[in-house]
Amino acid sequence: xxxxxxxIKDIARELNLSASTISxxxxxxxxxxxxxxxxxxEVAEKMNYRPNAIALSLRKSRSFTIGVIIPEVVxxxxxxxxxxxxxxxxxxxYNVILSQSNEKLExxxxxxxxxxxxxxxGILVSYSKETKTFDHFTRVLDQGFxxxxxxxxxxxxxxxxxxxxxxxxxxxxxxxxxxxxxxxIVHLAGPKTLKISIDRENGYKDAxxxxxxxxxxxxxxxxxxxxxxxxxxxxxxxxxxxxxxxDAFFCCNDIGAVGAMMACRDADLKIPLEVGIVGFxxxxxxxxxxxxxxxxxxxGFLMGARATEVLLDIIEKKLDPETMERTLxxxxxxxxxxxxxxx
Amino acid sequence: xxxxxxxIKDIARELNLSASTISxxxxxxxxxxxxxxxxxxEVAEKMNYRPNAIALSLRKSRSFTIGVIIPEVVxxxxxxxxxxxxxxxxxxxYNVILSQSNEKLExxxxxxxxxxxxxxxGILVSYSKETKTFDHFTRVLDQGFxxxxxxxxxxxxxxxxxxxxxxxxxxxxxxxxxxxxxxxIVHLAGPKTLKISIDRENGYKDAxxxxxxxxxxxxxxxxxxxxxxxxxxxxxxxxxxxxxxxDAFFCCNDIGAVGAMMACRDADLKIPLEVGIVGFxxxxxxxxxxxxxxxxxxxGFLMGARATEVLLDIIEKKLDPETMERTLxxxxxxxxxxxxxxx
DNA sequence: TTGTATGCGTTATCAC
DNA sequence: GTGATAACGCATACAA
Numbered sequence: 001x002x003x004x005x006x007x008i009k010d011i012a013r014e015l016n017l018s019a020s021t022i023s024x025x026x027x028x029x030x031x032x033x034x035x036x037x038x039x040x041x042e043v044a045e046k047m048n049y050r051p052n053a054i055a056l057s058l059r060k061s062r063s064f065t066i067g068v069i070i071p072e073v074v075x076x077x078x079x080x081x082x083x084x085x086x087x088x089x090x091x092x093x094y095n096v097i098l099s100q101s102n103e104k105l106e107x108x109x110x111x112x113x114x115x116x117x118x119x120x121x122g123i124l125v126s127y128s129k130e131t132k133t134f135d136h137f138t139r140v141l142d143q144g145f146x147x148x149x150x151x152x153x154x155x156x157x158x159x160x161x162x163x164x165x166x167x168x169x170x171x172x173x174x175x176x177x178x179x180x181x182x183x184x185i186v187h188l189a190g191p192k193t194l195k196i197s198i199d200r201e202n203g204y205k206d207a208x209x210x211x212x213x214x215x216x217x218x219x220x221x222x223x224x225x226x227x228x229x230x231x232x233x234x235x236x237x238x239x240x241x242x243x244x245x246x247d248a249f250f251c252c253n254d255i256g257a258v259g260a261m262m263a264c265r266d267a268d269l270k271i272p273l274e275v276g277i278v279g280f281x282x283x284x285x286x287x288x289x290x291x292x293x294x295x296x297x298x299x300g301f302l303m304g305a306r307a308t309e310v311l312l313d314i315i316e317k318k319l320d321p322e323t324m325e326r327t328l329x330x331x332x333x334x335x336x337x338x339x340x341x342x343x
Numbered sequence: 344x345x346x347x348x349x350x351i352k353d354i355a356r357e358l359n360l361s362a363s364t365i366s367x368x369x370x371x372x373x374x375x376x377x378x379x380x381x382x383x384x385e386v387a388e389k390m391n392y393r394p395n396a397i398a399l400s401l402r403k404s405r406s407f408t409i410g411v412i413i414p415e416v417v418x419x420x421x422x423x424x425x426x427x428x429x430x431x432x433x434x435x436x437y438n439v440i441l442s443q444s445n446e447k448l449e450x451x452x453x454x455x456x457x458x459x460x461x462x463x464x465g466i467l468v469s470y471s472k473e474t475k476t477f478d479h480f481t482r483v484l485d486q487g488f489x490x491x492x493x494x495x496x497x498x499x500x501x502x503x504x505x506x507x508x509x510x511x512x513x514x515x516x517x518x519x520x521x522x523x524x525x526x527x528i529v530h531l532a533g534p535k536t537l538k539i540s541i542d543r544e545n546g547y548k549d550a551x552x553x554x555x556x557x558x559x560x561x562x563x564x565x566x567x568x569x570x571x572x573x574x575x576x577x578x579x580x581x582x583x584x585x586x587x588x589x590d591a592f593f594c595c596n597d598i599g600a601v602g603a604m605m606a607c608r609d610a611d612l613k614i615p616l617e618v619g620i621v622g623f624x625x626x627x628x629x630x631x632x633x634x635x636x637x638x639x640x641x642x643g644f645l646m647g648a649r650a651t652e653v654l655l656d657i658i659e660k661k662l663d664p665e666t667m668e669r670t671l672x673x674x675x676x677x678x679x680x681x682x683x684x685x686x
Numbered sequence: 687t688t689g690t691a692t693g694c695g696t697t698a699t700c701a702c
Numbered sequence: 703g704t705g706a707t708a709a710c711g712c713a714t715a716c717a718a
């Protein structure tokens with residue numbers, strides 16, 4: 001038994017048969033005697049034969065591998081999505097090649113190149129915050145190569161997207177704050193390069209307007225970094241600088257909401273009595289905080305799973321990108337917890 | 344320009360040269376005229392030529408891909424490790440195939456099979472909690488195939504491991520609690536199938552003994568699941584059932600520590616005044632809690648990075664598994680925060 | 687300086 | 703029932 005994996009040829013030699021016979025016997029082709037099949041399988045087992053997926057890929061021009069390009073792995077929501085992707089891919093016999101862009105456009109581009117080089121069958125992407133142009137995607141899409149975007153939907157006509165209803169989630173969160181009697185609701189907004197940031201901001205504005213509260217621009221605070229420190233600082237500033245003291249913060253992410261909580265605590269404001277706070281994403285830690293943080297829950301696992309199903313269906317021609325529904329919107333759910341419940 | 348990627352042959356046809364010349368020109372081999380090189384590269388560019396990594400893999404019996412088998416992706420520590428792995432792999436020109444076992448032995452085994460089938464160059468593994476036998480690893484290792492284990496080190500002689508000093512981390516945490524005047528320190532221990540659980544328990548015991556406090560078996564509570572609910576329940580029980588009321592909890596993970604915090608809060612015990620709490624891993628949320636949770640920080644990113652470096656060095660023959668240092672131990676760092684500081 | 691032949695592992699096609 | 707051959711895309715030993 002040679003080092004470095006037995007091949008079909010090795011089995012053929014062992015049994016004095018041709019490689020083609022072995023190949024057919026292993027796949028139970030008709031027209032091979034049962035006796036031969038038996039012997040072949042026995043020897044294959046004995047030699048610890050394992051088909052070479054690389055050779056297969058070369059022959060079929062199909063690798064049964066999909067690529068995932070994601071801003072960061074160390075991120076509760078994204079890791080949840082990855083988990084969903086991996087789950088479906090594994091169950092349908094596909095491998096997952098993972099690449100993180102670290103929010104850098106350059107790495108996004110080089111990852112795509114490497115992946116195409118590796119003959120992957122399709123790509124799942126959530127693009128970086130740095131990404132403002134999309135030709136590195138359209139170039140590939142135009143060749144008929146399947147790409148499915150998740151969470152962050154690019155400004156590409158006809159792109160296939162799987163996302164959550166950020167607008168509605170944001171609307172619900174804001175409406176909830178209003179229903180709890182908060183009047184001066186500040187929104188901590190994300191970077192304008194991401195459609196999700198804009199949708200969330202619009203949901204906030206519309207919820208206010210629909211409830212007869214004018215949405216004041218000065219109550220929308222830009223937090224492009226999305227870090228705890230950033231929002232803590234912003235909230236701290238805004239608590240004193242705004243004409244009417246804010247009595248609620250709806251933050252476009254959970255980490256930022258924690259920053260807001262801290263700033264309020266530092267200002268000796270009681271949560272939820274004097275200030276209400278709601279985050280977005282419903283990260284694991286929300287229910288561990290004191291008070292527990294209300295947040296808009298996003299179905300990360302489901303998003304990964306759905307996106308993968310769509311991608312694989314396209315790859316396997318069960319779906320036609322030309323005629324299919326191009327945007328899949330998943331529902332969010334507001335988790336009302338102590339940080340925003342006065343009644 | 345044909346659909347489905349230009350190949351070397353296409354360029355050859357275009358320029359009336361042989362495929363070998365193209366191959367050599369693209370790689371700047373000596374003995375190809377500069378003029379030819381120039382033309383070849385120009386046409387390659389024009390045709391959007393991209394080398395087929397699959398064909399290369401087949402030829403070289405090297406895929407420049409490594410596999411990662413991990414219990415779960417949605418886990419702060421593991422996601423940090425993955426990030427480190429991905430970082431180094433990418434910088435050294437390797438792809439990363441990701442597979443999560445979901446703590447199931449069966450999936451661990453099938454993942455290895457698939458990966459080997461895909462001719463990966465090496466594997467990084469943190470095995471599942473279910474895994475009690477290791478022949479699926481030794482079988483492969485014995486063929487000279489490179490595997491590096493991280494975090495969870497298996498009972499395989501000569502296996503190559505990258506781990507943290509769980510014993511020392513645990514020792515430090517316990518010693519810290521003692522130094523803060525806590526007397527009845529309970530340890531919430533992990534599943535005995537994992538060496539890390541045993542090491543952490545031993546660190547706890549030794550720290551007590553070294554400080555002249557006898558380690559009582561009834562003060563070591565088994566929490567095999569590692570969930571918040573589990574430890575909350577256990578702590579709640581133990582607060583009343585033990586002869587001397589516990590005044591500190593050292594938990595082998597952070598989630599469990601949060602459960603302990605909650606149980607203590609429910610019992611109206613002040614943290615850190617009446618009860619001290621320390622966790623293990625220093626997850627992101629530790630510093631967001633109120634009070635901030637003390638925890639033993641593990642260098643996850645570094646662990647992933649080091650493990651990958653070692654694996655790639657073995658693959659590239661820069662390290663010899665026979666003669667090298669087989670266990671790499673990284674240091675932990677105790678993050679002393681409010682949950683355990685009385686003075 | 688360039689071309690030809692061969693092989694990496696597998697399977698589809700045609701032949702016997 | 704089984705075998706021989708070619709092809710997937712590329713690199714290399716050997717020729718010229």
